Amino acid sequence: MTDARTKRTQTLTAAAKAKSQAKTKAAEQAIRALIKRGEPITFQGVQREAGVSHAFLYNHPDLRGRIERLRSQARTVPAPAAPADAESTLVLALPSQITRLKQQHREEVQALRDALEQAHGENLDLRRELARRGLPQAAIAETK
Structure with missing residues (x-):
């Protein structure tokens, strides 16, 4: 080389x-x-x-x-037992909690709708009563 x-x-x-x-x-x-x-x-x-x-x-x-x-x-190296158990328990518990909260929400919304419907009915009854008694239209308009 x-x-x-x-x-x-x-x-x-x-x-x-x-x-x-x-x-x-x-x-x-x-x-x-x-x-x-x-x-x-x-x-x-x-x-x-x-x-x-x-x-x-x-x-x-x-x-x-x-x-x-x-x-x-x-x-x-084994994973710590407590966090894995806690995590799996949490994963199992959350769907049932979500289902329960959805059901509770539906029931509360329905209760509010029922109360609103009742309030509208009472309001209509009161307006009709005012009209039957012959009160002026201004008094009826104020209640709206």
């Missing part, structure tokens, strides 16, 4: 190594960010966060092992 070719090869090798180190650093930071936010550690999540390819993550044994280990730990 010539001296120029050797130098180009060394430069390209150094650039590739620097690029790989930068990607590795980005992946490590992505893993820490996902952990900090409490998000699941997956290859796809790390890839998206770090801006690296799946192939890069799978081809680096250290990163691959760490992601697989963190992913399996997340799967084996």
Whole structure:
């Protein structure tokens, strides 16, 4: 090999190594960010966060092992029983509560309609009584 070719090869090798180190650093930071936010550690999540390819993550044994280990730990950690039970109870209770409130609303609206109908009837009866007694139209108009 010539001296120029050797130098180009060394430069390209150094650039590739620097690029790989930068990607590795980005992946490590992505893993820490996902952990900090409490998000699941997956290859796809790390890839998206770090801006690296799946192939890069799978081809680096250290990163691959760490992601697989963190992913399996997340799967084996049982969810807290109380919040899950409380949430499922809430999900089951809300539809029945909504149904009950809708029924109550319909009954209250019907009661208001009945009361309004009765008030209109009484008002009509009073106007007729005023007209029968022969009161002036002005008195009847004031009651409207």
